[in-house]
Amino acid sequence: MRTVGKVLIILLAIVGLIVVALGGLAWYAASHIDVADTFRDPLPERVVLHLPFDRAFTEGEASLALSGFGPSSLSVRQVVAALDRAADDPRVVAVVASVGESGRGMGQTQELRAAIDRFRQSGKPAVAFADTLGEGQTGTVDYYLASAFSEVWMQPSGLLGLTGFGIEVPFAREALESLGVDAEYGTRHEYKNALDSAVRQTMSDEHRQSLQDLLGSFEDQVVQGVAAARGLKTDAVRGILNGPPLFAAEAQAAGLLTNLGYWDQVLAQVGGLSKGAEPVALARYAELEPLTGPDDAPTIALIRVAGTIQRGTTDPSPFGAAESTGGDTAAKALRKAIDDPLVRAIVLRIDSPGGSYVASDTIWREVMRARERKLPIIASMGDVAASGGYFAAMGADRIIAQPGTITGSIGVFALKPVLSGVWDKLNVNWDRVESGDHALLWSPNRAFTPAEQAWFDRMLDTIYADFTTKVGQSRGLDAGQIDRVARGRIFTGTQAMDLGLVDSLGGLDTAVLEAKTAAGIAEDMVVRVAPYPEPKTGFEALREMFGGEEAPVAIGTLLRLGGLLAPLTGEFDRMGVATRGPALLAPPGVRSSP
Incomplete structure (x- = not known):
């Protein structure tokens, strides 16, 4: 094929055929195979x-x-x-x-x-x-x-x-500038370093100190754990780590x-x-016994927030655990648990580095509704519950973290790539028509005006103020204490507990035990720990993706994508652009994350 347009049409046709073929295969499997039989031998x-x-x-x-x-x-x-x-x-x-x-x-x-x-x-x-x-x-x-x-x-x-532990961080500001890539960005505040790789050429003092403190806490935990387990002195273990x-x-x-x-x-x-x-x-x-427990036992709802927190619903992932959580999906699960008269308490399990401020706030509101209903809700943190992950957790009655959980990161950042320099290098001119002065505020093809920059800064200040105010109210911290734990700083679970961001250390079993206590359930009583929403069976998930609502959505998406690409590929055709494979120029969108 000589042109981008023809290659893209063929590519989309192939993808469509693959979707249909997978759907048929999955439907056949759903109808003829019972994988659970694999585990039924005594x-x-x-x-x-x-x-x-x-x-x-x-x-x-x-x-x-x-x-x-x-x-x-x-x-x-x-x-x-x-x-x-x-x-x-x-x-x-x-x-x-x-x-x-x-x-x-x-x-x-x-x-x-x-x-x-x-x-x-x-x-x-x-x-x-x-x-x-x-x-x-x-x-x-x-x-x-x-x-x-x-x-x-x-x-x-x-x-x-x-x-021991080590982290290497790339910094590509000069490389991006050489390509003509610039950015409008902002953080609140100096320890919120998520954008530094793109907007700096070296590590800031605050970034370095934050990572050193984190890795130092990790090392202390490993030294103490290994020494206790193997009957060694901590100095000896630390010496080995330095060799x-x-x-x-x-x-x-x-x-x-x-x-x-x-x-x-x-x-x-x-x-x-x-x-x-x-x-x-x-x-x-x-697989021999279900995880939930007896149906007639007191029920504790288990709701997970895993991966990036995004607006809308959780992306279906039938081939494994979800890599993101939709704020609407998590909120719906919380509402269902809150309204279920059989649920005695909720455990909110979080393993997330954060994501959308709005989605995190949606989850926070439902956590507060549980508290308003006097339904105990305990937050349990996994590897990471930082930024938006902490936002979702902070309203819980109690927060449980592992000593090595990464948490905190109370702050916000936002980024708009500016690609005007790229287009200049390519001799591509973008013209525009807009009915409002700020209709193209988020366009990556121009920088902010002074008025838009002022609004952008006000947006970051507003989000940061909301985040820190809710932290203070939820954790009982005054303004000085909030400033010491916020500004984007990250902590281990041990450090966070010392600072009042976490209540105790432990895993999911600890959180379930605390939920039982808060609900007035005897410690030795068996409970039913039920996921909300109830997980789909594997084949239900496949039917949903390939035989239910997802199939027409996927096909419609392919068709719309082809339509959206038509003007662009047509321009390439007229310009005589040839390629060995598909090429798509799509400016990235704005990223905003608590």
């Missing part, structure tokens, strides 16, 4: 659970049943619940974990460490194995998890990279490893400790 009388700790787990349960075929589909809650059940299950005689470079955060790591610790209190062996930890990257967080096991094995050829990676034999001599050996030797050792036991994957064991 367990052997004695089992050793295999824990796939060489990958991070999702925050929420995946909606697609087909995703249950792999361990990556397991949620943190499923893993923790399975370990807690295994501690009391006489059929489970031991657990053995594969540990590797997982990329998980400190919050999830601490949730899993606590579950392993509870399992060990049953007196059953808990063995961790890694072929290497930190080959080409730091292995600090993954070893921190492994250290919680009663035995820690490593392949003799492995490395243990217990080398290069250790060879496996060196790590064993330092007391960080209990054994050197290969995977088959680990299995032989565990098999000798638990004769007659058969290996069972954690995914299979986790």
